[in-house]
Amino acid sequence: MQNANASRNRKQNRSKTKRKQIKKHVKDYKKWSDDMFNSNRDRYHAEYARRHYPVGTKIRLLAMNDPYDPVPPGTIGTVTCVDDAGQLHMDWQNGRTLALVPGVDSFEVLERPAPAKSGKNRGAAR
Incomplete structure (x- = not known):
């Protein structure tokens, strides 16, 4: 047992x-x-931001979620780069360089840069 x-x-x-x-x-x-x-998901957000807000895009800030020292609403800025987190690094008209976070900060696109033309004719017969 x-x-x-x-x-x-x-x-x-x-x-x-x-x-x-x-x-x-x-x-x-x-x-x-x-x-x-x-x-x-983070990689997707960064790629989305790069496609929709290329360098040179003009943006008007509507509201910024920064409790310490936000850029004033109505300020216009230019996208200088998009980082791997999908944040838009900006040069603002007032001299500041604070980044925007799509989905957190409110903004509107005023103008997108013209797509760069390559010197080559793509798809042309040789």
């Missing part, structure tokens, strides 16, 4: 250990997949 109980206890302990290992692997996988999703 004692051997049967000992055997049953060993099986239960192995089973508990196995369940803990599986839970840990599932937790690690969820963390990894969340990190991958967020990484891809």
